[in-house]
Structure formats: C-alpha cells, structure tokens
Amino acid sequence: MEKSIIEVENLTRIFGKINAVNNISFNVRKGEVFAFLGPNGAGKTTTIKMLTTLLHPTSGKLLVNGFDPLHHQSDVRNSFGIVFQDPSLDEELTAYENMEFHGVFYHLEKKLMKERIPNLLKYVELYDRKDDMVKTFSGGMKRRLEIARALLHHPKILFLDEPTLGLDPQTRNRLWEYVSKLNKEEKMTVFLTTHYMEEADKISDRIAIIDHGKIIKLGTSKELKKQTKSKTLEEAFLKLTGHTIRDESASSIDRLRTQGKIWMGKGK
Amino acid sequence: MGAIYVMWIRQLKKYWRSKPRMLGSLAQPVLFLVALGFGFGPIYEKAGGGNYINFLAPGIIAMSILFTAMFNGIELIWDRQFGFLKETLVAPVSRLNIMLGRTLGGATVATIQGFVVFLICLLVGFRPFNIIFSPLAFLFMFLIAILFTALGTSIASKLSDMQAFPLIMNFLIMPIFFLSGALFPLNGLPKGIEIAAKINPLSYGVDGLRYTLSGMSHFNIFLDFGVVFAIAGLITAIGSYLFSKIQV
Numbered sequence: 024m025e026k027s028i029i030e031v032e033n034l035t036r037i038f039g040k041i042n043a044v045n046n047i048s049f050n051v052r053k054g055e056v057f058a059f060l061g062p063n064g065a066g067k068t069t070t071i072k073m074l075t076t077l078l079h080p081t082s083g084k085l086l087v088n089g090f091d092p093l094h095h096q097s098d099v100r101n102s103f104g105i106v107f108q109d110p111s112l113d114e115e116l117t118a119y120e121n122m123e124f125h126g127v128f129y130h131l132e133k134k135l136m137k138e139r140i141p142n143l144l145k146y147v148e149l150y151d152r153k154d155d156m157v158k159t160f161s162g163g164m165k166r167r168l169e170i171a172r173a174l175l176h177h178p179k180i181l182f183l184d185e186p187t188l189g190l191d192p193q194t195r196n197r198l199w200e201y202v203s204k205l206n207k208e209e210k211m212t213v214f215l216t217t218h219y220m221e222e223a224d225k226i227s228d229r230i231a232i233i234d235h236g237k238i239i240k241l242g243t244s245k246e247l248k249k250q251t252k253s254k255t256l257e258e259a260f261l262k263l264t265g266h267t268i269r270d271e272s273a274s275s276i277d278r279l280r281t282q283g284k285i286w287m288g289k290g291k
Numbered sequence: 292m293g294a295i296y297v298m299w300i301r302q303l304k305k306y307w308r309s310k311p312r313m314l315g316s317l318a319q320p321v322l323f324l325v326a327l328g329f330g331f332g333p334i335y336e337k338a339g340g341g342n343y344i345n346f347l348a349p350g351i352i353a354m355s356i357l358f359t360a361m362f363n364g365i366e367l368i369w370d371r372q373f374g375f376l377k378e379t380l381v382a383p384v385s386r387l388n389i390m391l392g393r394t395l396g397g398a399t400v401a402t403i404q405g406f407v408v409f410l411i412c413l414l415v416g417f418r419p420f421n422i423i424f425s426p427l428a429f430l431f432m433f434l435i436a437i438l439f440t441a442l443g444t445s446i447a448s449k450l451s452d453m454q455a456f457p458l459i460m461n462f463l464i465m466p467i468f469f470l471s472g473a474l475f476p477l478n479g480l481p482k483g484i485e486i487a488a489k490i491n492p493l494s495y496g497v498d499g500l501r502y503t504l505s506g507m508s509h510f511n512i513f514l515d516f517g518v519v520f521a522i523a524g525l526i527t528a529i530g531s532y533l534f535s536k537i538q539v
Contacts, residue, residue, distance in 0.1 A: 077380055078538050101383045107377055113301070115308065116304065128293070130293065
C-alpha cells in the first residue's frame with residue numbers, strides 16, 4: 024500500500040447534543056483523489072474543518088501530511104490549499120490582490136509571486152480581469168479564482184468542499200478537468216466533497232460514504248456499486264443512506280449571509 | 292511581518308476606495324462641531340470659559356476617532372460573513388499578527404479620519420495653541436484609535452450577529468462619548484458623573500488631545516498618556532486572545 028498523507032483515527036466532534044462526527048477512521052493515500060459523499064448534515068464539512076485546523080476535535084487522532092493539526096498548526100496549514108463550501112474571497116479587492124495577499128500569508132517571495140500569479144490566473148482564464156474587483160465576478164469566476172488561489176503555494180493536499188455547488192455544467196466540467204490534471208501532473212492529493220454523484224464517480228479513486236457522522240462504506244466506485252448491486256453510484260448512495268430528506272439547521276453564519284445579501288442588494 | 296502589513300494595507304485600500312463611507316462618517320462630527328460650537332459658544336464665553344470652539348475641537352476629533360475605530364469591528368463581522376475570515380484562519384501565520392494588522396489598519400483609518408476632522412476644525416475657526424505640540428496630538432489620536440479599534444474588534448470576534456453589533460456599539464459609544472469631557476469641562480461636576488468620567492478611558496484621551504491642541508488640561512498629560520497607552524495595550528492583548536480562539 025502507498026503511504027498515507029491523511030490519517031484519521033476515531034475522530035469525534037460533538038456540538039452540544041449532536042454528534043456531528045462520530046468515531047470515524049480512514050486514511051487518504053498520497054496522490055489519490057478521495058471523495059467524501061453524504062447527505063446534508065452528514066459531517067463532511069465538520070471533518071474538513073477539523074483536518075484544516077479550523078475546528079478542534081472532541082476526541083480522536085489526526086495526521087495531515089505527517090503533522091497534528093492541534094499542535095503543529097502552521098505545518099499543517101502550509102501543507103494544504105482549500106476551496107471552502109462558501110466563498111472566502113475579499114470581494115472589495117481585485118482578483119490580483121486576493122492572490123497577492125494569499126501569497127504573503129504563505130510567505131512566498133515577491134519574485135515567485137510575480138511568476139506564479141499571472142500563470143495561475145491565465146490557467147483559470149481570469150487574467151484579463153485581474154484588476155477588477157471580485158464583487159463584479161460571477162459565481163463561476165469566483166470559484167475559479169478560489170481554486171487558483173488555493174494552488175498558489177503549491178500545496179500537497181487540495182481540499183475541495185462542494186466546489187461545484189451552483190455552477191453551470193460548463194464550469195463544473197472545466198473545474199474537474201483542472202483538478203484531474205493537477206492530480207496527475209503534480210501528484211497532488213485531492214480531498215473532495217460533492218453532491219454530484221457522477222462527478223465523484225468520474226474523478227475519484229476512492230469514495231467514503233458518510234451519514235449521521237459515521238462512515239458507512241469506503242471503497243472504489245466499482246466496489247461500492249458491486250457491494251450494493253447498483254448500476255450507478257447514485258443508486259448505491261441512495262441504497263446506503265436511504266431516501267429520507269435531511270434537515271440541516273441553518274447556522275448563525277447562514278442567517279447572517281442571507282441578511283447580508285438583503286443589505287447589500289445582492290439577491291442571488 | 293508580512294501578514295501584519297497585508298491586513299493593514301487591506302483596510303487602507305478599502306477605506307480609500309469607498310469615498311461615500313469616508314464622507315458619510317464626517318457628517319456627524321461636523322454637525323456636532325457646528326451646532327454645539329456655535330450654539331453653546333456664546334453661553335460658554337459668558338460663563339467665563341473662553342473660546343468654546345477651542346475647547347470643543349479636541350473633543351470632536353476624539354469623537355470621530357471613537358466612532359470610526361469602534362465601528363471597525365464590523366469589518367471582522369463582514370469578513371466572517373463573506374468568508375475572508377476563513378482564508379486568514381487557515382493561513383500559516385500567527386493569529387496574533389492577523390489581529391495586530393487588523394487593529395493597526397483600523398486605527399490608521401480612524402486616525403486619518405481624526406486628521407480630516409482636525410482640518411475641518413481649522414476651517415471653522417479652531418486654532419491650535421502651539422504648533423510644536425501637534426505631533427504629540429497625533430500620537431494621542433493614534434493611541435485613542437488603537438484602543439477603540441481593539442475594543443470594537445474584540446467585541447466583534449465574540450459576535451456573529453450583524454444586527455447585534457451596531458446596537459451594542461451604540462450602547463457603548465454614546466456613554467463613552469458623552470461622559471468623557473469631550474463636550475464640557477470636568478470641573479465641578481456632580482459626584483456620579485465625575486466618577487463615570489474618571490473610569491472612562493476616553494476622558495484621558497480627550498484630555499491629552501486638549502492639552503496638546505488647546506493647552507488646557509484637567510488631568511496630567513503624563514497620566515493621560517499612561518492610561519491611554521496601558522489600556523490600548525491591554526485591550527489589544529485581550530482582542531488578540533479572543534481572535535486566536537475563533538473557530539468556524
């Protein structure tokens with residue numbers, strides 16, 4: 024077996040009475056594309072937050088690129104790039120400034136930034152718009168910029184938390200093309216979550232199905248389909264997680280965001 | 292160092308790019324200066340206080356800094372809302388530096404705002420008693436700005452509610468402003484108000500500004516400096532601690 028780049032052992036996170044992540048264990052191998060699939064509120068984002076030092080686990084062991092996110096935060100943070108579920112750009116800055124600030128946060132030298140930023144912006148086809156404010160960008164453009172930004176410091180692991188949410192098929196395809204290419208050419212490990220089963224099926228080496236904070240099944244898409252006697256991954260997914268619709272309680276941040284949209288007249 | 296600089300320059304850029312915000316936040320101090328300055332001027336003079344504009348101007352400068360600085364906290368709430376906060380939280384830089392950059396940036400903006408109000412005061416007829424003291428006055432402006440930016444940001448780091456923030460701010464800003472001696476001399480006040488003014492850090496800021504700009508003072512300039520400096524440091528430390536504990 025190849026070496027693991029992410030190791031998770033008996034990871035648990037409890038919010039009040041809710042067991043968001045319940046005693047899960049898994050490994051992600053170096054250079055693979057690993058997908059986390061699960062209904063809303065299954066614990067995907069919570070797991071990513073713990074892996075990326077944003078949230079402390081209630082209990083359990085974590086290793087990211089050989090470092091413990093609790094005690095070696097900077098080493099862990101240097102190891103990964105992330106595209107969050109919700110946008111994390113500064114909309115009142117230009118695309119170039121967003122990239123530049125990221126470079127400074129990751130201690131890149133000026134010379135290196137001048138070389139990499141234009142290249143990455145060209146790669147995601149935003150170079151012409153580099154001096155425009157991000158608030159004038161469409162959802163797809165923002166996503167592409169976030170991916171370019173996440174790659175700026177050449178991370179070993181790329182976390183993608185529902186990166187294609189709300190994007191049109193064209194942009195979604197392009198995005199997965201980029202990711203695939205990076206994975207193959209740069210040997211970058213990719214850890215992703217998505218609700219689009221076909222996408223996960225196409226791009227992932229291995230898939231973990233998570234529900235109610237527990238990993239129900241882990242394997243290649245083929246194995247999952249075979250074990251559940253399903254034709255498609257979606258069928259397998261539904262067989263494993265049931266057909267009930269999940270309610271995800273809106274966090275204060277979600278409410279805030281809605282409010283902000285009303286305030287700023289960005290009714291999207 | 293880089294992170295401090297980036298967080299600092301970011302706020303200056305945003306400030307510079309939003310001219311309406313810049314102008315809008317000048318309206319209130321100008322109104323206070325003109326209405327109170329000319330309204331109460333004659334009575335103040337009759338009571339033997341001298342030129343009221345000269346007395347009032349440092350108070351109004353302090354007020355504009357107080358308001359701008361405290362409301363800097365809302366930047367943190369915006370960042371939380373629009374996600375940039377997360378970008379800074381996963382970056383391999385110490386949160387202390389992020390917070391310091393944020394506080395310095397906000398404080399610089401508030402100081403610039405104070406300086407603009409200072410220029411407006413000159414237009415209205417305010418005359419500093421001694422030009423040599425002016426650099427000291429700017430030092431005081433900056434310290435006041437640091438203190439209240441840190442306070443606003445500390446409160447914001449514990450809040451995620453957009454509506455609550457302005458309410459809490461007004462609840463705090465108004466008493467801090469009115470009970471600071473910005474509008475009236477602190478001599479011969481009823482005991483309760485005197486005590487409130489004495490425990491109010493802005494009183495020392497206003498007093499220091501008034502000494503360096505108008506040559507009048509209630510406390511001692513060294514006490515003014517010591518109190519504002521110490522409290523600014525303390526609240527910045529508290530703010531950094533609170534910020535470092537943020538989980539999203």
